[in-house]
Amino acid sequence: MDNSFFVDSGALSPEALERKHRLETDPSSRISHLEYLPGMEIIQSDTCKNVMNHVGSYDYSSFTAKDVLRALEKDVCTVEDFKALLSPAAEPFIEKMAQRAREETSRHFGNSVYIFTPLYIANYCENYCVYCGFNCYNNIRRMKLSYEQIENEMKVISSSGMEEILILTGESRGKSGVEYIGEACKLARKYFRLVGLEIYPVNTDEYEYLHKCGADYVTVFQETYDVDKYETLHLYGHKRVWPYRFDSQERALMGGMRGVGFSALLGLSDFRKDALATGLHVYYLQRKYPHAEMSLSCPRLRPIINNDKITPLDVHEKQLCQILCAYRIFLPFAGITVSSRESARFRNGIVKIAATKVSAGVSTGIGDHESKYTGKKCSGTEGDEQFEINDSRSLNEMYGDIAAGGLQPVLNDYLYV
Amino acid sequence: MSNDKFVIGGHEFDSRFILGSGKYSLSLIEAAVKYAGAQIITLAVRRANTKEKENILDYIPEGITLLPNTSGARNAEEAVRIARLARELGCGDFVKIEIMRDSKYLLPDNQQTVKATEILANEGFVVMPYMYPDLNTARDLVSAGAAAVMPLASPIGSNRGLATKDFIRILIDEIDLPIIVDAGIGAPSQACEAMEMGAAAIMANTALATAGNLPLMAGAFRKAIEAGREGYLSGLGRVLTRGAEASDPLTGFLRD
Numbered sequence: 001m002d003n004s005f006f007v008d009s010g011a012l013s014p015e016a017l018e019r020k021h022r023l024e025t026d027p028s029s030r031i032s033h034l035e036y037l038p039g040m041e042i043i044q045s046d047t048c049k050n051v052m053n054h055v056g057s058y059d060y061s062s063f064t065a066k067d068v069l070r071a072l073e074k075d076v077c078t079v080e081d082f083k084a085l086l087s088p089a090a091e092p093f094i095e096k097m098a099q100r101a102r103e104e105t106s107r108h109f110g111n112s113v114y115i116f117t118p119l120y121i122a123n124y125c126e127n128y129c130v131y132c133g134f135n136c137y138n139n140i141r142r143m144k145l146s147y148e149q150i151e152n153e154m155k156v157i158s159s160s161g162m163e164e165i166l167i168l169t170g171e172s173r174g175k176s177g178v179e180y181i182g183e184a185c186k187l188a189r190k191y192f193r194l195v196g197l198e199i200y201p202v203n204t205d206e207y208e209y210l211h212k213c214g215a216d217y218v219t220v221f222q223e224t225y226d227v228d229k230y231e232t233l234h235l236y237g238h239k240r241v242w243p244y245r246f247d248s249q250e251r252a253l254m255g256g257m258r259g260v261g262f263s264a265l266l267g268l269s270d271f272r273k274d275a276l277a278t279g280l281h282v283y284y285l286q287r288k289y290p291h292a293e294m295s296l297s298c299p300r301l302r303p304i305i306n307n308d309k310i311t312p313l314d315v316h317e318k319q320l321c322q323i324l325c326a327y328r329i330f331l332p333f334a335g336i337t338v339s340s341r342e343s344a345r346f347r348n349g350i351v352k353i354a355a356t357k358v359s360a361g362v363s364t365g366i367g368d369h370e371s372k373y374t375g376k377k378c379s380g381t382e383g384d385e386q387f388e389i390n391d392s393r394s395l396n397e398m399y400g401d402i403a404a405g406g407l408q409p410v411l412n413d414y415l416y417v
Numbered sequence: 418m419s420n421d422k423f424v425i426g427g428h429e430f431d432s433r434f435i436l437g438s439g440k441y442s443l444s445l446i447e448a449a450v451k452y453a454g455a456q457i458i459t460l461a462v463r464r465a466n467t468k469e470k471e472n473i474l475d476y477i478p479e480g481i482t483l484l485p486n487t488s489g490a491r492n493a494e495e496a497v498r499i500a501r502l503a504r505e506l507g508c509g510d511f512v513k514i515e516i517m518r519d520s521k522y523l524l525p526d527n528q529q530t531v532k533a534t535e536i537l538a539n540e541g542f543v544v545m546p547y548m549y550p551d552l553n554t555a556r557d558l559v560s561a562g563a564a565a566v567m568p569l570a571s572p573i574g575s576n577r578g579l580a581t582k583d584f585i586r587i588l589i590d591e592i593d594l595p596i597i598v599d600a601g602i603g604a605p606s607q608a609c610e611a612m613e614m615g616a617a618a619i620m621a622n623t624a625l626a627t628a629g630n631l632p633l634m635a636g637a638f639r640k641a642i643e644a645g646r647e648g649y650l651s652g653l654g655r656v657l658t659r660g661a662e663a664s665d666p667l668t669g670f671l672r673d
Contacts, residue, residue, distance in 0.1 A: 110440020
């Protein structure tokens, strides 16, 4: 396995280090990544089978320029067309794809670009995912905000004019339980019009509870749809259970959420197959839940604290743009979010083609919005960041840049009903 | 022509062009209204549900009738809640019901639309339901108290024109309420054609939002709608389907 992800911290006890090394080197020391843990709900769904059948047989080298051009000429993009658009054969047609993507974006979303900000309320994590800054073996400052601190952060963000918030936690049921997250949602409803969640996967009844607390959108990153690769990257913790994670969005919809978000973390495995799987995950769930709102993100790997060697490998900006255009042409109705992992230059360009939502005023640390937004001195107790961001524009800067690009920045287009 | 009023829910309008306000920059609304000569503008209640920054309500010129829509509603109950909120926000009594149970094509749910129409009409709203052109549903909407019926011409945002022409014509012939063609009208010529058929008004949004020059397109639509209306009122000349008309009548041999 590529061990550029493995970093040993001097703060770990010899026993902990030994456990860590065993997990890294001895597959038999890890739990099964395909078996549900006690308490994990199993739902009856054929979505996974439908998606993975295509992914398993996807040979992107078999597609030709002719296939790509045919796909671009059609009114409706089929699954086979989508495969062609994701193939290397489509790379020379990136401008044509962008033109078509822009038409679709404009037809479905006009010139609107939505702006939101993430709020990390805790960075404790019970998993060892080797590429993530929050992983339980990474030596970072951990923190969980109190309700008072959460409210304070929300007030600071809200006073900047932001109306949509995405609440995030590290994946620790123990430290950040469902009730804790639910209370955070209730607080968020006081200050924001729209509340989204990006937390560890939970059961249907828990999604239902969180929906009642005010959340209406749930995003879960599958990280990679390559099950074997997933096993080698998520070595410890409940996140290891791949199929439970796969069905998260469906459970969220069953729990009454209005919309769900999907993503693979590009760079972990074969990005073309991961992009195909992500698109098909949306496609099949939309057919099953036609009322639901669907969105996609397309994060690439970023360096983390204590490991600056992590990069998105072969997913360069051109490939990322190709994927986003293919998503847009195949799924014209889906929202597409481009996060602050990408540069301001890339984000300014892609909102004119395919993206419909961007983050602004971003911090991936815990409890540091006041210092970042107002310049107030840090208390020194803030929690460390999940990854390094690339675009640090404030809401006002982002708002101005979107408008200057001839687009319409939108802070809210949503009602909780 | 000045006495040719467009009457809806007891309110009179001179313009038969209902303007959408989504999908383009708020700063263009004023120019769009002016060039379109529009007196009614739709707005999504969910867009108006915003804090101080860039509230769409601040961009709508004085004297324009607001037609709040219930976009985002997935069933009758949600549409009713959104309509009531619109009233609370001071958007008046007009409401355009939009209920979509499909996020891909955004096709209206006729059954739920009838249900919401009945509830809101009973609450005194001037209800204008967006619907898939189906005669039975349209009759149900009349019974439920709708003030107009708004059939789609083709999928929303598609600019594909009168794909449902034959069915809209049936509604125009059979329903004693204004038929307002909504969704899919992509060019002034298509708006004109719908008006010639006897549609009472046209609603357009994407056609303008995606035009190269929005105010100019708004003006083009205004003229097309007026031309279509006049064509309808004047009684269109007959169209010969094949050949020319025989100068000697076929029944010329008949004797008294």
